[in-house]
Amino acid sequence: MKYFRNIQTDLIHAFEQDGSQDELITEDFIQLTEEEKDRLLNPERYLTDEEKEQIYLSNFPALTRRQFKLALLDNGLLNTVEASIEAIKDPIMKQRVQIEYSESERFERGNPSVKYMMDELNLNLEEVDKLWDYALHL
Structure with a gap:
């Protein structure tokens, strides 16, 4: 052609x-x-690395609040996430993450607040992928 x-x-x-x-x-x-x-x-x-990452993350189905929180609980991370949110120093970011965490019905892998929470837990990409996959089967 x-x-x-x-x-x-x-x-x-x-x-x-x-x-x-x-x-x-x-x-x-x-x-x-x-x-x-x-x-x-x-x-x-x-594609830029950021675009590649967004495409990669968009392939993960969203989790329900139940799946997300049970996966955190089963992996010993629920209390750590909640304590990490309380410890956020920036008041705007703290409120944003609190709203996302407590009010969301679905958690999307590429959501900035989800990424922030996972970074706070010092989880690498592979660990988050495993956690997400685990949650999908709950």
């Missing part, structure tokens, strides 16, 4: 390599460079 960007609409168009559609290519079309073509066809190669 040959890939072109329409400079009027900014849309990308693909045409057969054999030239059978060349009459459709007007002066409004500019052929993509090899890098642009690669970015179009393989966007995952160009």
